[in-house]
Amino acid sequence: MPIVTRNGFAPVPPADFHPPEAAAALRAAAIDLPNDADPERLAPHFDRIALIRIPFPVFADGRGFSLARRLRDLGYRGRLRAAGHLIADQFRLALACGFDEVEIDDALAARQPEHLWRAETGPDPRARLRGRAAG
Amino acid sequence: MYRHDEFDQAFLRARIERFRDQVARRLSGALTEEEFRPLRLQNGVYLQLHAYMLRVAIPYGTLNSAQMRRLADIAERWDRGYGHFTTRQNIQFNWPRLQDIPDILEALAEVGMHAIQTSGNCVRNVTADHLAGAAADEIEDPRPTAELLRQWSTDHPEFAFLPRKFKIAVSGAPRDRAVTRAHDIGLRMIRDGVGQPGYEVSVGGGLGRTPVVGQVIRDFLPKAHLLPYVEAILRVYNLHGRRDNKHKARIKILMLERGIEALRAEVEAEFARQMAAEGGPAVIPDPAVVARIEAAFAPPPLVPATGPAEAYETARRSDPVFRAWTDTNVLPHRVPGHAIATVTLKAPGAAPGDATAEQMRVLADLARCFSHDELRVSHEQNIVLPHVRLDDLPAIHAVLRRHGLATANAGLIGDVIACPGLDYCALATARSIPIAQEIGRRFADPELQRAIGEMRIKISGCINACGHHHVGTIGILGLEKAGRENYQITLGGDHGENLTLGERAGPGFDAEEVVPAIERLIRAYLELRSGPEESFLAAYRRLGMAPFKAALYGATEGRHAA
Ligand code: SF4
Numbered sequence: 001m002p003i004v005t006r007n008g009f010a011p012v013p014p015a016d017f018h019p020p021e022a023a024a025a026l027r028a029a030a031i032d033l034p035n036d037a038d039p040e041r042l043a044p045h046f047d048r049i050a051l052i053r054i055p056f057p058v059f060a061d062g063r064g065f066s067l068a069r070r071l072r073d074l075g076y077r078g079r080l081r082a083a084g085h086l087i088a089d090q091f092r093l094a095l096a097c098g099f100d101e102v103e104i105d106d107a108l109a110a111r112q113p114e115h116l117w118r119a120e121t122g123p124d125p126r127a128r129l130r131g132r133a134a135g
Numbered sequence: 136m137y138r139h140d141e142f143d144q145a146f147l148r149a150r151i152e153r154f155r156d157q158v159a160r161r162l163s164g165a166l167t168e169e170e171f172r173p174l175r176l177q178n179g180v181y182l183q184l185h186a187y188m189l190r191v192a193i194p195y196g197t198l199n200s201a202q203m204r205r206l207a208d209i210a211e212r213w214d215r216g217y218g219h220f221t222t223r224q225n226i227q228f229n230w231p232r233l234q235d236i237p238d239i240l241e242a243l244a245e246v247g248m249h250a251i252q253t254s255g256n257c258v259r260n261v262t263a264d265h266l267a268g269a270a271a272d273e274i275e276d277p278r279p280t281a282e283l284l285r286q287w288s289t290d291h292p293e294f295a296f297l298p299r300k301f302k303i304a305v306s307g308a309p310r311d312r313a314v315t316r317a318h319d320i321g322l323r324m325i326r327d328g329v330g331q332p333g334y335e336v337s338v339g340g341g342l343g344r345t346p347v348v349g350q351v352i353r354d355f356l357p358k359a360h361l362l363p364y365v366e367a368i369l370r371v372y373n374l375h376g377r378r379d380n381k382h383k384a385r386i387k388i389l390m391l392e393r394g395i396e397a398l399r400a401e402v403e404a405e406f407a408r409q410m411a412a413e414g415g416p417a418v419i420p421d422p423a424v425v426a427r428i429e430a431a432f433a434p435p436p437l438v439p440a441t442g443p444a445e446a447y448e449t450a451r452r453s454d455p456v457f458r459a460w461t462d463t464n465v466l467p468h469r470v471p472g473h474a475i476a477t478v479t480l481k482a483p484g485a486a487p488g489d490a491t492a493e494q495m496r497v498l499a500d501l502a503r504c505f506s507h508d509e510l511r512v513s514h515e516q517n518i519v520l521p522h523v524r525l526d527d528l529p530a531i532h533a534v535l536r537r538h539g540l541a542t543a544n545a546g547l548i549g550d551v552i553a554c555p556g557l558d559y560c561a562l563a564t565a566r567s568i569p570i571a572q573e574i575g576r577r578f579a580d581p582e583l584q585r586a587i588g589e590m591r592i593k594i595s596g597c598i599n600a601c602g603h604h605h606v607g608t609i610g611i612l613g614l615e616k617a618g619r620e621n622y623q624i625t626l627g628g629d630h631g632e633n634l635t636l637g638e639r640a641g642p643g644f645d646a647e648e649v650v651p652a653i654e655r656l657i658r659a660y661l662e663l664r665s666g667p668e669e670s671f672l673a674a675y676r677r678l679g680m681a682p683f684k685a686a687l688y689g690a691t692e693g694r695h696a697a
Pocket residue numbers: 554555556557560561562563564595596597598599600601602
């Protein structure tokens with residue numbers, strides 16, 4: 001089971017995942033956040049969380065993208081991981097929404113090998129709207 | 136009009152290369168068909184009944200002659216010599232081969248066109264009033280807003296996998312020609328008490344299986360807050376829209392299930408969070424960028440006329456055919472001495488919205504010579520020459536006549552809207568084009584059409600309602616009943632600013648009975664109306680369903696009672 005970051009594939013580092021309710025009692029915690037959870041409830045505990053993992057049950061279910069954006073807007077600075085069925089073409093989208101990494105299974109990794117998981121977005125229309133791109 | 140700059144060109148090139156690569160990976164098996172599907176849809180590629188279909192965006196319905204000419208080239212080179220203009224300011228090519236599509240996309244990109252997000256569960260091609268920048272009643276041109284939304288929504292990383300498609304329409308005039316209340320988000324440009332420009336925002340509109348008139352979620356949104364507010368609506372929808380049932384996945388269902396008040400509260404809370412986010416909201420555009428977009432839509436240099444339009448008046452006096460055409464197909468322009476001319480793609484017996492390559496080239500030439508190089512595509516599947524001199528109308532009309540494009544029926548019974556239906560569409564339950572053609576033939580007589588007056592017949596080939604039948608004065612919905620095509624009739628729909636859904640008249644009709652039924656309706660209307668100035672819709676509102684129902688079913692009640 002590889003983990004995909006901007007640097008390519010790597011083995012998944014070991015971690016004990018906890019439900020969001022446990023965050024208050026932990027340090028440097030790893031939290032499994034269901035994709036229908038209210039992230040605002042986690043906000044008071046952000047400084048005790050090192051990693052949040054958001055599931056993608058199927059790649060066409062894009063809730064996780066908005067959940068990631070909301071966590072970042074709320075000020076979460078720790079690591080953010082998408083896990084489950086994401087396809088290589090969604091990697092750049094996940095990064096743009098605030099994810100740092102994607103956890104996929106071996107079958108998908110075999111079908112969509114490392115070189116397909118490209119981080120570069122190309123010209124970004126929203127950066128241009130903010131006046132931060134050429135053109 | 137807006138022209139693609141270096142950024143847009145670079146973006147399109149990168150996008151086409153990515154799609155080429157995706158097609159190759161589909162063929163190699165790296166992408167499953169299920170995984171490839173949303174990727175091809177977001178590039179405008181559908182799998183239809185007989186072949187792939189490519190849906191090309193005509194953003195806010197505006198295009199220039201070079202673009203129209205390129206559509207003609209594509210129709211000839213990669214299709215069967217024609218294209219189909221849709222009710223959403225797109226053009227569809229029905230017969231391209233999948234392996235040719237990246238090349239077609241390149242041909243489009245050369246003239247600043249694309250097929251991005253014309254399909255799929257994402258923010259679709261943004262539509263706007265087809266008379267933008269020309270209509271006499273306009274408050275403000277809606278196209279800079281539509282272009283801003285186009286740039287914002289293009290390849291938006293957060294909203295590429297929504298629960299369902301998402302449509303936005305913008306109107307800049309009190310007369311709503313963009314059917315804003317039938318969109319997931321409808322924007323109407325207004326001014327507040329002190330004259331500041333902004334929008335009335337409606338949400339949750341849509342036709343389809345569950346037709347819903349959009350409700351106002353914000354009475355007045357200052358212009359500068361547009362993108363964070365729209366982003367807030369989309370985020371709430373992406374997080375909470377239903378994903379368990381595709382028929383309940385549009386934002387209208389979220390609105391109906393939670394109520395507009397609860398939805399408003401969530402959107403406002405999300406909007407407030409974005410405005411308060413560190414470093415400000417992610418999507419407030421740079422004023423210089425907005426100013427550049429607005430400048431791109433500066434009106435063309437029309438010279439206001441000072442005297443009467445002699446050539447125009449003379450032709451009207453001497454040529455009754457020209458006169459009839461100007462009566463129906465020409466609208467007032469905001470600049471004196473000018474007009475807006477509608478070219479209906481609705482000759483008797485024609486498939487509504489279809490144009491041949493030759494007709495597209497004729498329209499391109501007319502736009503270049505007479506309309507400051509601009510054309511528009513309307514949701515009524517017609518083409519508009521938005522900026523013509525009154526005195527040029529006789530020459531324009533003569534050219535249109537030579538090419539079978541001078542049908543004088545804009546807004547009349549022959550101006551039928553119809554979706555592709557069972558002749559092309561994989562979802563269809565009945566044909567719609569042959570019904571439209573039959574109506575065109577039965578009511579071909581221009582005298583009769585004028586006598587009937589304003590009338591919008593809209594036909595859909597299934598419950599998805601791409602032909603907008605719910606908002607037709609007469610709506611026709613093609614269904615399948617016991618293996619036969621069966622057509623339901625609705626009456627009293629209105630696609631204007633008082634968006635009204637039509638009422639179902641009763642049991643459906645077999646294919647060969649539909650047009651006779653329409654004829655009975657029309658005869659009843661002509662007898663019942665208080666005078667020629669009372670339109671069908673007005674008569675229906677005054678009299679209610681009963682007399683029309685009697686006309687439809689009276690004589691043959693027994694046969695339809697089952
Ligand atoms: S209304 Fe139905 S038949 Fe017509 S184009 Fe839409 S999906 Fe196809």
